[in-house]
Amino acid sequence: xxxxxxxxxxxxxxxxxxxxxxxxxxxxxxxxxxxxxxxxxxxxxxxxxxxxxxxxxxxxxxxxxxxxxxxxxxxxxxxxxxxxxxxxxxxxxxxxxxxxxxxxxxxxxxxxxxxxxxxxxxx
Numbered sequence: 001x002x003x004x005x006x007x008x009x010x011x012x013x014x015x016x017x018x019x020x021x022x023x024x025x026x027x028x029x030x031x032x033x034x035x036x037x038x039x040x041x042x043x044x045x046x047x048x049x050x051x052x053x054x055x056x057x058x059x060x061x062x063x064x065x066x067x068x069x070x071x072x073x074x075x076x077x078x079x080x081x082x083x084x085x086x087x088x089x090x091x092x093x094x095x096x097x098x099x100x101x102x103x104x105x106x107x108x109x110x111x112x113x114x115x116x117x118x119x120x121x122x123x
Contacts, residue, residue: 002027002112004096009117012086016121020081022096022114029077030054033099036070036081037107038092038119045095047105049081059103064090086121093118 008020022034033052039045049070050059058070069082079096094117097110104110 002032002098004098004112004114006094006096006114006117009094009119011120011122014087014121014123016086017082017084018086018119020083020094020096020117020119022079022081024077024079024098027098027112030074031100032112033102034070034072034079035097035099035104035110036079037095037097038090039095039116040092045107046092047107048094050103050105051079052102057103059105061105083119086119088121088123091119091121 003025004022006022012018030053035050036048037045038048048061048064051070051072055072067085072079096114098112099110
């Protein structure tokens with residue numbers, strides 16, 4: 001059973017930066033494509049970013065393009081989300097997720113999920 005554990009969330013002022021990490025265990029990390037999602041109370045979970053098995057392909061939601069960077073270190077079984085120029089509307093619980101196949105932005109198509117980490121951006 002694959003387990004994902006996010007860390008790195010916190011509170012920051014608008015314009016600041018945070019780096020989220022997601023550590024994987026219980027499986028072969030390089031078998032999985034990885035995604036980051038976020039969710040605010042009362043709303044659906046939204047896709048943020050995607051990275052392929054070896055990191056050769058990345059995709060971003062329009063709302064974060066140019067500000068967020070997804071990366072992975074397969075030797076450390078970890079995927080990262082570097083978030084720069086943060087805005088209050090980035091406030092959410094951020095989740096990492098793993099899937100066996102290629103690019104997808106639909107949360108229901110991901111096989112494993114972490115517990116989430118809160119990111120709060122104040123104006």
